[in-house]
Amino acid sequence: MSLTESTMDAQNPPSTPPAAAATQLYRRDGFVIARRIVPAAAVDRVFADMHRLVAQQLTRLGTSPGRGDTEEAVHADLRRLFALDLKTYLATLTLCAKLVSLYELYLHPQIRGFAAALGICLPVFQTAPVMHLMSKALKIPGGYQGFGAHQDWPTLQGGLDTVTVWIPFVDVDRDRFTMEIVPGSHLGGLYPYSRRDHIFEVDPAHYDAGAFVPVEAARGDVVFMSSFAIHRSATRGDDRLRVSTSMRYENAAEPHFIARSYPFAHKRSVVSELFTPDFPQAADVRRLFEDAAGPVQPGAIP
Ligand SMILES: O=C(O)CCC(=O)C(=O)O
Numbered sequence: 001m002s003l004t005e006s007t008m009d010a011q012n013p014p015s016t017p018p019a020a021a022a023t024q025l026y027r028r029d030g031f032v033i034a035r036r037i038v039p040a041a042a043v044d045r046v047f048a049d050m051h052r053l054v055a056q057q058l059t060r061l062g063t064s065p066g067r068g069d070t071e072e073a074v075h076a077d078l079r080r081l082f083a084l085d086l087k088t089y090l091a092t093l094t095l096c097a098k099l100v101s102l103y104e105l106y107l108h109p110q111i112r113g114f115a116a117a118l119g120i121c122l123p124v125f126q127t128a129p130v131m132h133l134m135s136k137a138l139k140i141p142g143g144y145q146g147f148g149a150h151q152d153w154p155t156l157q158g159g160l161d162t163v164t165v166w167i168p169f170v171d172v173d174r175d176r177f178t179m180e181i182v183p184g185s186h187l188g189g190l191y192p193y194s195r196r197d198h199i200f201e202v203d204p205a206h207y208d209a210g211a212f213v214p215v216e217a218a219r220g221d222v223v224f225m226s227s228f229a230i231h232r233s234a235t236r237g238d239d240r241l242r243v244s245t246s247m248r249y250e251n252a253a254e255p256h257f258i259a260r261s262y263p264f265a266h267k268r269s270v271v272s273e274l275f276t277p278d279f280p281q282a283a284d285v286r287r288l289f290e291d292a293a294g295p296v297q298p299g300a301i302p
Pocket of ligand 1: 060130146179246247
């Protein structure tokens with residue numbers, strides 16, 4: 001077991017909070033990898049739902065999706081959708097982050113318990129989950145894949161003790177474009193940064209580029225990381241797919257958060273035009289309620 005690890009047995013969940021040692025590691029390094037904190041099957045279930053979202057679109061586009069929910073099958077289907085219809089591929093990834101099963105995973109009692117042990121005593125989700133998908137074959141032309149060195153806090157600006165929870169859907173090793181973290185960097189507070197893509201990249205003068213540690217985590221492991229830890233996506237990887245997700249546990253009881261009147265850095269907006277002109281017609285809606293066979297099945301639109 002390496003220094004930044006804590007082992008919990010998902011088959012025999014502890015009734016007490018995680019070992020004090022894990023909290024100490026978190027305080028010292030700014031992150032901790034909780035091993036086998038959730039059953040791998042719980043993670044696989046969400047991955048299967050994600051595959052279903054991809055498969056539904058492949059079926060709509062007239063292609064048969066692969067069988068099973070292995071990472072190879074999912075990778076192949078993602079590549080197919082990517083090649084067939086980039087816009088749908090991107091919309092599908094966005095929808096993956098909105099699955100209720102994904103939220104349920106983040107609410108797993110073991111994850112909640114671990115976050116509580118790290119001090120998140122009145123948890124709030126101000127942000128939605130984020131998907132991180134890395135694959136040589138799935139690079140968006142002119143787009144970006146992965147993030148440069150950054151801290152999460154400036155994109156949130158909530159409580160100082162905000163914890164990023166990072167969950168892999170495949171077993172991630174150092175050859176799989178994994179996340180890398182600079183241990184101890186959280187103790188420097190907020191570093192100077194500049195905006196790049198969707199994140200705020202930390203000024204390289206403020207960290208040692210050789211100090212990043214790759215996160216190697218299996219399905220069922222969960223990484224808890226301070227929102228002040230400097231981290232990035234590794235550029236080192238082979239031909240395999242890496243999929244993970246992250247979400248932020250914020251603490252509504254953090255004194256600065258209360259004193260600053262619960263600030264939040266994101267803004268919401270709603271598109272005012274209809275995406276599909278003249279849709280829906282009253283008949284489309286009526287059919288949904290009149291159809292005794294239940295909800296419309298994919299591909300069954302008349
Ligand atoms: O998974 C990754 O490569 C990066 C994750 C990340 O930057 C984040 O969750 O804030």
